[in-house]
Amino acid sequence: MCQPLVQKYNIPGPRYTSYPTVPYWDNSSFSLKDWKQSVTTSFTESNETEGISLYIHLPYCESMCTFCGCNKRITKRHEVELPYLTSVLKEWELYLDILPKKVKVKEIHLGGGTPTFFSPENLKFLIKELLRKVNLAEAYQFSFEGHPNNTTKAHLEALQEVGFTRVSYGVQDYDAAVQKAINRIQPFNKVKEATKLAREIGYTSVSHDIIFGLPFQSIDAVKNTILKTKELMPDRIAFYSYAHVPWIKGNGQRGYHEADLPSAETKRAQYQLGKELLEEMGYVEIGMDHFALKTDLLYQSLEAKQLHRNFMGYTASKTKLMIGLGVSSISDSWYGFAQNTKSIEEYQELVNNGILPVFRGHLLNQEDLILRKHILNLMCHLQTEWQENDLHFTELPEVLERLTEMKNDGLLSITNNTLQITEKGRPFVRNICMAFDLRLQRNKPETRLFSMTV
Structure with a gap:
């Protein structure tokens, strides 16, 4: 595994046994x-x-x-x-x-x-x-x-x-x-x-x-x-x-x-x-x-x-x-x-x-339920998609923008309304899920809450 990627993405993050x-x-x-x-x-x-x-x-x-x-x-x-x-x-x-x-x-x-x-x-x-x-x-x-x-x-x-x-x-x-x-x-x-x-x-x-x-x-x-x-x-x-x-x-x-x-x-x-x-x-x-x-x-x-x-x-x-x-x-x-x-x-x-x-x-509100499905898909199947209306949410463009750097690093691919985590990206699945975690993104903790992702 590329050491710079470990250093880059080793941050505190949830293990996503639930969302939120x-x-x-x-x-x-x-x-x-x-x-x-x-x-x-x-x-x-x-x-x-x-x-x-x-x-x-x-x-x-x-x-x-x-x-x-x-x-x-x-x-x-x-x-x-x-x-x-x-x-x-x-x-x-x-x-x-x-x-x-x-x-x-x-x-x-x-x-x-x-x-x-x-x-x-x-x-x-x-x-x-x-x-x-x-x-x-x-x-x-x-x-x-x-x-x-x-x-x-x-x-x-x-x-x-x-x-x-x-x-x-x-x-x-x-x-x-x-x-x-x-x-x-x-x-x-x-x-x-x-x-x-x-x-x-x-x-x-x-x-x-x-x-x-x-x-x-x-x-x-x-x-x-x-x-x-x-x-x-x-x-x-x-x-x-x-x-x-x-x-x-x-x-x-x-x-x-x-x-x-x-x-x-x-x-x-x-x-x-x-x-x-x-x-x-x-x-x-x-x-x-x-x-x-x-x-x-x-x-x-x-x-x-x-x-x-x-x-x-x-x-x-x-x-x-x-x-x-x-x-x-x-x-x-x-x-x-x-x-x-x-x-x-x-x-x-x-x-x-x-x-x-x-x-x-x-x-859970309606947004929570949609995001929960996406995070479960990523954690269980290393992919998610938003072809269907029930998986669309307002801030999806912002989420995809947050994933651009990970995409450029070869950790995931996005095609035809589908996100697929690559083998290279597998160790960083928690980081990828964090991009979908709107509650975390809107209110980032001032103190350390989670263990390190790597």
Whole structure:
């Protein structure tokens, strides 16, 4: 990759798991009443045809991983499990009360935190209770995030019994110095054992998360991690850049200095090497930072042009309504977003009092909806077009003008009302999306909000 391009385009920018991005939500015009209405509208339009998705945030971890930007609570007290799950089920009942028909569930994803902090029995209890009053979509997909150090055979079996077929393991890096810096000590054998167990039990998709740009991480460390991954050949790999945002995430990301992080040029070299190795191994790059074997559903959804991106990252299918349950979870009705309170105690108090625990949100206007489609197209399919009237917007000429320099640099092409990101431009997809982000363009931040794009 051309180093001057890295230097030129390495600026803070969103990862576009939503549009508008969270810092640009208009909370002043958001109300719980309007949010509920957007949920019922979306549900009425899509429940029968595609069903809904559920994301459940399980925030507890036994130790702090210093690279992590997720909402979590560090504790070794496992008596917190059942009271928290009871609160999640109460929140689910609050949503069921406002939905006009029986729910059809298409997707469930357990994230965190560390979902496998919870006992197999309690996780099984959670899912059984969630599904007690609903129907299942014909091709439903249930997945969870597992920590290789504590995902047991009992966890895998219990979740498979209630419909789970996919597990994602957080690997990050196998280098000892990197693992020490990020406080995530997990030998390769632990990952190997967890991957093997999942396959033996019958999971059809095993994913590994690998991060580049971590403190003290060399190019050789990335190479070694991917070569070790080759021994296990997970069905899909999330290979993404570490987001260093200590001003947002607090002390968790201050266990090392910024000088300990690889330079932007080194990060791109890490990415380029990793991409080449993964492609040699038979993986296909999906969107911005995912890779999948051709036998995996994520690749098949890309080929069928059904790939979707939301707050869970890339998914193999789209539902218009995604309900987030649990502390800090974000829900998406397509017409609006809502985020739950980030305090466990406040969350539990609200749901115990019969109140949806939402503390902020955004209702999309017509322009937002059009721009959201363009940004989703770019993030999922590396192209967008404006042939149809429903994808036209007033400031399109200004957006195209902003893209002129990137076009001249060979990052994209524009012909016949279609924008196509080139292979050269693929690492800069976030920068290209920023040209369409009118809320960002109209109100550029005076302080740093986002991680670097490169």
